[in-house]
Amino acid sequence: MDNVFEVLNERGFIKQTTNAEQIARLLGEEQITYYVGFDPTASSLHVGSLVPIMAMAHLQRAGHKPIAIIGGGTTMIGDPTDKTEMRPMLSLEQISTNGKGILAQLQRYLNLSDDGISNNEKSQIASKAGRFLNNADWLLSVNYIEFLRDIGKHFRVNEMIQAKGYQQRLDRELGLSFLEFNYQLLQAYDYLCLFQEYGCRLQLGGDDQWGNILAGVDLVRRVEGERVHAVTFPLLTTASGAKMGKTAGGAVWLDAERTSPYEFYQYWINVDDRDVSRFLAYFTFLPMGEIQRLGNLQDEAIREAKEILAYEATKLAHGKTEADKAQAASHAAFGGGNLDEAAMPTSAIASERLDSGIPIMELFHEVGLANSRSEARRLVQQGGAYINEKQYRAIDMVVGADLLEENALLLRAGKKRYHRIIIKKD
Template identity: 45%
Template structure:
């Protein structure tokens, strides 16, 4: 990256590692110098929460506002009905309007932790739903006024589409329309709110360029696109996934302690990079912490876990998670904030197997996996190795909570309600 920006926002994007590409560095830099730049990212409502994989985009909107821009979070109430085919092998399952609206309600909870929607000034964020303009489109008018600006030849050449067709995997007409609808979102946001910039992951490059091209053709307005890299961890895993599945941002789907622990378990080589991307700490401090070696890097990981958890769940939740971790790992005790499985008397009326407990507490995905964990000496109960996969616990065994462990880093409490 050889461009030397004048604006704070593009400087931050480059220095902190957010920038993969930009449609026009000079033009966008000048736009930031000229005044408040409204910029948006779209989030489709395919689940009741976003996961850590979306956090890089949320942090981009946060930094945009901190640098004097105006964030627009666009909920995909309309586009979720179609489903983004970008780099997917198959079609997304179709959701009902009721499911989509429930998912949007869940997703919205997270944004207020990162972005200010109530500042009352020019940088006050907006939260919008593209169902507002997509639901009532007249199909024939849309084809005539918007569809005529799209070249099918060009759309087929986009890597997100081409890669699927090259693998001879079906791409439905429904999905093919997604990129047109996303382009139309950018046009409408520019027309209604003066939006000048779309942010997104690098897999959205083709969709972003389509929106820029459409807006130029229809409104003759100059707008911009900026993408972030698609992140993988240093060992090649997709960001946001753990061995137990996605790390969700909503507390009811991923407890603050589990969220904290995910960041505490960051690979050594990723610590400095993740501090820059996912915290507000100054660059110099991120570099200092990321350069630590040996046992010292563990303290840097705790700083990372605390800072990221503090942003999402608050200072108290971060402190409680750290206290629990120190209790569990340093003193071998039972922390107050561990994921907890609470059983009823009916659950244990005929006894309950330790295999069931491991599965129900989330330490294994299936009974087969739990049995393998025991066979491999990876399971413990109250810090003692579990060797009998046939063990059955009675209510009397649960008068005091028990601690289950899978390996050295994953723990849960089991108690009677």
């Protein structure tokens, strides 16, 4: 079997490493424990987090043991890295709630025990499952004097301010609070704790975290005299330069409540041509040979590759059933044929309302295809409003029961946004 390091490298996951050769050997010869930190500022991860998640999944498949930590403790401080302003601080409860949501999503990709969050894990020591931890568990009980004495002494301020994130803040003479300045120590301390507790020897993270991760590597060496490693992922942007995972409606979340499987699927279908093969390598488990074949498709044929990308990515995030539904709905909506009712956003209205007629603006606004009546008005005026695939441009149009087809109305705003209306049964 290929060394998992090679697999990751081939798929583009690796940007910087402490020592590629040593890491490859380590991964090839031993079962190791590795960790990645996640940001608990929201209750859901979005597609931007998929790179680390997929990397973790590859490693776990190769027999290594993952630890996912959420920075409950560090988030209470705010990470200054590449931020021009401080992050908002969150309460402990908020972080813990968010953590639960995040864990549920990670479990789709990884075999993770959920004991970690409640901090009682005896059974999992020998098991294959990874852990999910909150660094608040060890950071909150830290004693300041002890921390300064045991950890602080290993850090040189001269070196710390070399770090890009800090330097930027200093150069611009934007404020950098002492609180934020400590961030690196805390993150390094995480690595040390995980090494001591679980024998963790590899940390992965976004390339913007390189400095912080290295601080941890150094700390372990100084305190324990052991060599541990770090790998960073390239920061993904789309071909058009935008941040990964942003669309009109905001971020593309992994949570089905926030981004429906259908929307999720559509996100991948709509990616830029130039991103397709890269994304296949990152976000699916397809063999590289297959990915190369798909990546070579040109022009219209590339849609096949996008479909596979969308299907595989949706399957991983939401399961096969949902992926099938999303695919069917997409085919129906864009490939002709009957629209799949199940996968389309749907709402029910009372039949009396239709009998008396509903102004078209009101209808589009009500189902959420327009954020206000004025927006609905513009939509209609500009020719973006469709009912049952027929365009209506008159703003004084009143929708009545006569437009029903099979007891339903299919509203469409623009080319891609659909909403189905059915008659409420009572």
